[in-house]
Amino acid sequence: MSVTAPRGFRAAGVAAGLKSGGATDVALVVNDGPDAGVAGVFTTNRVRAAPVRWTQQVVRGGVVRAVVLNSGGANACTGPAGFQDTHATAEHTAAALTASSPRLRLGAGDVAVCSTGLIGERLPMDKLLPGVRTAIRALARDGGPAAAEAIMTTDTVPKTTVSRGTGWSVGGMAKGAGMLAPGMATMLCVLTTDAVAGPELLDAALRAATRVTFDRVDSDGCMSTNDTVLLLSSGASGVEPDEAELTAAVTAACHDLAQQLVADAEGATKQVAIEVVGAADEDDAVEVGRSVARNNLVKTALFGNDPNWGRILAAVGTTAAAFDPDAVDVAVNGIWVCRGGAAAEDRSKVDLTGRDVTIRIDLHAGAAAATIWTNDLSHAYVHENSAYST
Amino acid sequence: MSVTAPRGFRAAGVAAGLKSGGATDVALVVNDGPDAGVAGVFTTNRVRAAPVRWTQQVVRGGVVRAVVLNSGGANACTGPAGFQDTHATAEHTAAALTASSPRLRLGAGDVAVCSTGLIGERLPMDKLLPGVRTAIRALARDGGPAAAEAIMTTDTVPKTTVSRGTGWSVGGMAKGAGMLAPGMATMLCVLTTDAVAGPELLDAALRAATRVTFDRVDSDGCMSTNDTVLLLSSGASGVEPDEAELTAAVTAACHDLAQQLVADAEGATKQVAIEVVGAADEDDAVEVGRSVARNNLVKTALFGNDPNWGRILAAVGTTAAAFDPDAVDVAVNGIWVCRGGAAAEDRSKVDLTGRDVTIRIDLHAGAAAATIWTNDLSHAYVHENSAYST
Numbered sequence: 001m002s003v004t005a006p007r008g009f010r011a012a013g014v015a016a017g018l019k020s021g022g023a024t025d026v027a028l029v030v031n032d033g034p035d036a037g038v039a040g041v042f043t044t045n046r047v048r049a050a051p052v053r054w055t056q057q058v059v060r061g062g063v064v065r066a067v068v069l070n071s072g073g074a075n076a077c078t079g080p081a082g083f084q085d086t087h088a089t090a091e092h093t094a095a096a097l098t099a100s101s102p103r104l105r106l107g108a109g110d111v112a113v114c115s116t117g118l119i120g121e122r123l124p125m126d127k128l129l130p131g132v133r134t135a136i137r138a139l140a141r142d143g144g145p146a147a148a149e150a151i152m153t154t155d156t157v158p159k160t161t162v163s164r165g166t167g168w169s170v171g172g173m174a175k176g177a178g179m180l181a182p183g184m185a186t187m188l189c190v191l192t193t194d195a196v197a198g199p200e201l202l203d204a205a206l207r208a209a210t211r212v213t214f215d216r217v218d219s220d221g222c223m224s225t226n227d228t229v230l231l232l233s234s235g236a237s238g239v240e241p242d243e244a245e246l247t248a249a250v251t252a253a254c255h256d257l258a259q260q261l262v263a264d265a266e267g268a269t270k271q272v273a274i275e276v277v278g279a280a281d282e283d284d285a286v287e288v289g290r291s292v293a294r295n296n297l298v299k300t301a302l303f304g305n306d307p308n309w310g311r312i313l314a315a316v317g318t319t320a321a322a323f324d325p326d327a328v329d330v331a332v333n334g335i336w337v338c339r340g341g342a343a344a345e346d347r348s349k350v351d352l353t354g355r356d357v358t359i360r361i362d363l364h365a366g367a368a369a370a371t372i373w374t375n376d377l378s379h380a381y382v383h384e385n386s387a388y389s390t
Numbered sequence: 391m392s393v394t395a396p397r398g399f400r401a402a403g404v405a406a407g408l409k410s411g412g413a414t415d416v417a418l419v420v421n422d423g424p425d426a427g428v429a430g431v432f433t434t435n436r437v438r439a440a441p442v443r444w445t446q447q448v449v450r451g452g453v454v455r456a457v458v459l460n461s462g463g464a465n466a467c468t469g470p471a472g473f474q475d476t477h478a479t480a481e482h483t484a485a486a487l488t489a490s491s492p493r494l495r496l497g498a499g500d501v502a503v504c505s506t507g508l509i510g511e512r513l514p515m516d517k518l519l520p521g522v523r524t525a526i527r528a529l530a531r532d533g534g535p536a537a538a539e540a541i542m543t544t545d546t547v548p549k550t551t552v553s554r555g556t557g558w559s560v561g562g563m564a565k566g567a568g569m570l571a572p573g574m575a576t577m578l579c580v581l582t583t584d585a586v587a588g589p590e591l592l593d594a595a596l597r598a599a600t601r602v603t604f605d606r607v608d609s610d611g612c613m614s615t616n617d618t619v620l621l622l623s624s625g626a627s628g629v630e631p632d633e634a635e636l637t638a639a640v641t642a643a644c645h646d647l648a649q650q651l652v653a654d655a656e657g658a659t660k661q662v663a664i665e666v667v668g669a670a671d672e673d674d675a676v677e678v679g680r681s682v683a684r685n686n687l688v689k690t691a692l693f694g695n696d697p698n699w700g701r702i703l704a705a706v707g708t709t710a711a712a713f714d715p716d717a718v719d720v721a722v723n724g725i726w727v728c729r730g731g732a733a734a735e736d737r738s739k740v741d742l743t744g745r746d747v748t749i750r751i752d753l754h755a756g757a758a759a760a761t762i763w764t765n766d767l768s769h770a771y772v773h774e775n776s777a778y779s780t
Contacts, residue, residue: 047707047715047731077703079716079732119700120733222687222701223708296686296767297612297775304776310509311612313467317437318613325437326469341437342469343510377686379769385687386694 002144002160005171006194008032008234011143013150016131018072018117018124024150026131027069029190030097030139035235038064038112039202041210043227049076050083051113052226054090058112059230062199065110067190067230068093068132069151071175073117073124076225085123086113092129093136100136114228116153116175116187148173151188154384159260163252168195168237170249174257176224177266189214189229191253194237197246205247206231213254216286217373219265220381221294229254262373267380270302272357273371280366284321288361289372291315299377302357307332307350313341316361323363331360392534392550395561396584398422398624401533403540406521408462408507408514414540416521417459419580420487420529425625428454428502429592431600433617439466440473441503442616444480448502449620452589455500457580457620458483458522459541461565463507463514466615475513476503482519483526490526504618506543506565506577538563541578544774549650553642558585558627560639564647566614567656579604579619581643584627587636595637596621603644606676607763609655610771611684619644652763657770660692662747663761670756674711678751679762681705689767692747697722697740702749703731713753721750 004011011029018025040059042052058064068089075082090113094106115123138146148158154177161172174189197205210229231250241249262271274292279285292298295315301308309330316328330338335350337343357376375381394401401419408415430449432442448454458479465472480503484496505513528536538548544567551562564579587595600619621640631639652661664682669675682688685705691698699720706718720728725740727733747766765771 045704045707046709046713047703074700077700077728077731077733079730082732119698119704120728122733220686222685223704225700225704225707295612296610296771300772300775303772306776308509310464310467310615313437314435314509314613314615317435317615319436323436338467338510340469341467342472343467343512377772379772381686382690382693382767382769382772385690386696 001162001171002148002173003029003171003190003192004142004144005162006169006192006234008194008236009192010139010141011147012135012138012140013146014131014134014138016134017127018070025070025072026135027147027150028135028139029067029147031065031232031234033234035196035233036063036065037197037199037202037233038062038230039199039206040228040230041206043224045223045225047077047225049074049115049226050078050086051075051115052228053083054086055112055114055228058109061109063110064112064232065104065106066093066097067112067114069114069188070128071116071151071153073115073121074119074226075115075123076119078122082122085125088125089113089128093132096133096136112230114188116151116226119225144171144173151175154266156264159257161253161256163249165195165241165245165249167239168193168241170253172253172257174261176261177264187224187226189257191231191250194234195246196235196238196240197233201243201246202231202233204243205250208247209251209254213251213258216371217258217262218290218293219262219375262375265375266384267378268375269378270357270376271355272302272359272374272376274374275358275360275371276363277360277369278362278364278366279368280322282368282370285368285370287319288316288321288363289370291319292359293372293374296377303376303378305352307337307347307352309338312359313338321363322365327364329362333358391552391561392538392563393419393561393580393582394531394534395552396559396582396624398584398626399582400529400531401537402525402528402530403536404521404524404528406524407517408460414536415460415462416525417537417540418525418529419457419537421455421622421624423624425586425623426453426455427587427589427592427623428452428620429589429596430618430620431596433614435613435615437467437615439464439505439616440468440476441465441505442618443473444476445502445504445618448499451499453500454502454622455494455496456483456487457502457504459504459578460518461506461541461543463505463511464509464616465505465513466509468512472512475515478515479503479518483522486523486526502620504578506541506616509615534561534563541565544656546654549647551643551646553639555585555631555635555639557629558583558631560643562643562647564651566651567654577614577616579647581621581640584624585636586625586628586630587623591633591636592621592623594633595640598637599641599644603641603648606761607648607652608680608683609652609765652765655765656774657768658765659768660747660766661745662692662749662764662766664764665748665750665761666753667750667759668752668754668756669758670712672758672760675758675760677709678706678711678753679760681709682749683762683764686767693766693768695742697727697737697742699728703728706751711753712755717754719752723748
């Protein structure tokens with residue numbers, strides 16, 4: 001049920017002609033309240049798309065009544081004119097929503113905007129704005145799945161989730177199949193809840209959740225200009241969870257969506273969990289996991305079903321984490337091919353024929369642990385990304 | 391003429407059976423003096439192969455009379471037994487050289503050792519040590535090209551160079567086609583000179599040269615466990631160049647070899663120069679160039695002849711360099727496709743059909759510049775590296 005699983009939300013996904021071929025490309029999520037709480041986390045890339053800069057401002061106020069999202073164009077690296085396009089989209093959405101239902105009384109500052117697609121090109125506003133009006137007419141209590149479909153780019157399947165509290169729930173949708181790397185490993189994600197929760201509580205829950213989910217997906221090491229994760233609260237359930245309860249439900253939703261992103265990553269033939277244990281602290285564990293996740297020689301070896309632990313150790317060695325190179329153990333799918341920094345069990349025992357791969361690295365330097373999720377580097381990844389914009 | 395171009399050196403390359411198929415795999419370079427100066431730079435990977443750890447100790451003394459190199463096995467991640475193998479190789483080489491020519495009187499500490507090949511497996515010492523004896527018998531004043539051939543792994547061509555001073559010269563050989571990344575972008579390189587130059591002068595010249603050559607090649611972002619660059623001086627010319635002269639000749643030799651490495655990088659279809667200008671300082675320029683060089687989405691776009699400058703900007707945005715995202719210009723093969731962080735000249739004007747590509751990034755933040763050399767990410771890279779160890 002996506003973002004419309006919790007009470008108080010309507011959504012829609014329609015075709016505005018931004019994508020060729022008639023696929024849906026404009027999504028709208030409206031929070032009917034009674035509350036309109038919001039929190040957001042955004043890309044840490046210093047080259048931020050116009051909608052990111054706009055939505056960061058909007059979210060700062062703690063109130064958002066609608067989110068308009070488009071695929072078919074990222075509106076990144078488009079200069080002042082691109083920012084103006086985002087602003088116009090928010091204004092137009094606010095005015096049209098108010099006209100459709102005067103009790104809403106929205107201004108541009110109540111509308112978050114998200115865009116995804118090719119970087120460096122202006123959006124065709126003559127198509128986008130009519131699309132927004134079409135989306136408003138299509139808004140429905142069960143419109144969540146349609147919205148999830150409209151934000152897809154190279155995704156092969158829509159990604160939605162629901163996680164339930166006691167008397168309230170969290171719903172969500174996400175898109176992202178490339179440029180998946182930290183500082184948020186998705187392009188766009190909208191989460192909704194009918195819990196009663198103000199902006200501060202939403203922010204605490206969202207940051208705690210993304211830190212251990214989206215931020216630990218590193219599919220291709222490339223950080224997007226458009227990453228946005230929003231969490232909206234309607235308060236429609238009347239139930240006020242505590243921070244731990246809300247964090248648990250939001251984390252479950254983010255974890256589910258993050259796994260769906262890794263599962264659908266461009267061209268991937270493997271879904272890889274890199275479990276780093278025995279680290280001196282969590283930052284070390286994350287650094288080591290990320291270094292292995294980003295190593296093209298490790299990734300191509302996995303594509304070739306090759307348990308090449310020497311490449312894994314070489315990647316670990318590039319980090320500043322605390323460890324003794326002569327004390328590191330590495331297991332691939334449960335076989336400890338490396339003990340004490342040297343060959344151990346026979347690598348031929350490792351079965352890499354399945355899609356799921358687990359690499360476990362024990363640094364023997366402490367008690368901290370972290371898992372990073374990644375993919376292999378395949379012919380299909382090269383093919384898809386060498387042909388994307390042309 | 392490789393490492394035997396300068397006077398005072400002999401070399402050989404022979405087949406010891408470390409590689410399947412009978413290709414040569416053991417190289418030996420002997421410095422007949424009168425001097426025996428040495429300097430070295432090594433991988434900064436914390437997981438260092440046994441020969442790197444050995445040779446770092448040897449070089450510290452400032453004297454090396456012979457370098458023995460093998461392909462067919464990296465002797466990395468092989469534990470104390472692997473280090474023992476390196477030590478035994480040095481001892482055996484020293485003893486056999488002394489036996490062959492008693493005036494040499496070598497100890498193990500006079501012999502540098504370099505290895506390259508698969509990580510994580512012990513070397514077959516029963517083949518390597520007889521191979522060393524064969525190499526000693528094959529030593530010749532014109533043996534440089536044979537030595538250069540014997541250190542190849544996935545290289546398709548041997549890499550050699552000569553640069554000349556007044557009355558003296560620098561010769562060199564290198565191997566490396568993958569795991570090409572900073573903290574030295576080669577696996578193995580031996581440079582020789584018949585100039586009169588002590589260890590301190592050699593060290594200053596070598597560090598200055600590698601900093602702007604090998605350290606600026608970043609073909610695949612993967613740092614090796616075995617990188618070693620050695621510079622040996624025989625003094626046989628009797629000419630004593632000053633630091634500037636020696637640095638210029640060594641830099642020319644390193645630059646030539648570095649370009650040969652990029653030209654022969656695994657599976658590459660493009661040879662890419664990323665020229666970063668207008669940087670606040672050189673470190674910023676290098677950081678930006680490296681970030682673009684390592685971005686898989688930029689690299690796959692280049693493979694697809696796609697001047698996708700948005701991906702270039704997204705890569706620049708992940709750095710901590712000083713720049714204003716709205717002031718960055720990007721040219722691809724001379725066409726300024728991005729000005730002020732937004733689209734400028736028509737991308738269709740960019741001709742990417744040739745092998746050489748130049749990406750110029752003007753940060754408009756200062757007067758410093760640096761060039762990083764890299765390659766595209768191709769189907770052949772994925773193929774070659776998914777099948778290497780199996």
